[in-house]
């Protein structure tokens with residue numbers, strides 16, 4: 001499951017847990033992006049902070065782990081590179097790429113879309129406020145899954161912190177504490 005994870009929130013975790021169970025996955029690997037090219041319009045928190053928040057959020061689940069592949073590669077993150085790296089690390093694994101309805105809508109515009117479908121099966125999860133629609137996607141390349149709806153977004157969490165509102169229960173407790181400790185998402 002790729003994402004900016006700025007910060008990781010309970011919507012990400014529920015989606016990962018649901019897909020992991022439904023597809024009998026051995027492991028869900030969270031892959032925080034390096035420099036997200038789709039988000040050049042805003043300041044993204046340092047990769048190391050996003051990585052650590054993702055580690056904190058997933059540490060207690062034996063089936064969740066975090067990969068540094070995108071962060072350590074450097075430069076802009078393209079999903080095709082993520083999949084190639086994971087394939088190199090786990091040559092015998094059957095790979096699934098978990099993505100939300102909003103990201104799925106952009107999938108065809110991604111670099112090397114056809115090659116991506118060769119490397120992994122794509123799973124599109126529902127997300128409140130976005131219609132899940134596989135129109136135009138190659139037959140059989142994507143499975144759509146309904147996950148329990150959590151109307152949480154990282155943008156909303158950041159914006160709440162900026163207004164001095166709590167993010168308790170939207171993100172795991174350890175992530176609330178990390179945000180405090182590192183003074184992330186504070187007003188300038």
Ligand code: ATP
Pocket residue numbers: 002003004005006011012015098099100101102103125126127128147150151152153154155156
């Ligand atoms: P931002 O608001 O900054 O875009 P985000 O909440 O969308 O952050 P991302 O890190 O961009 O979080 O998302 C990573 C992946 O998780 C994306 O594929 C996204 O669609 C999916 N996702 C995010 N929030 C939810 C949610 N509440 N339910 C289901 N999927 C989600």
Ligand code: MG
Pocket residue numbers: 102
């Ligand atoms: Mg997003």
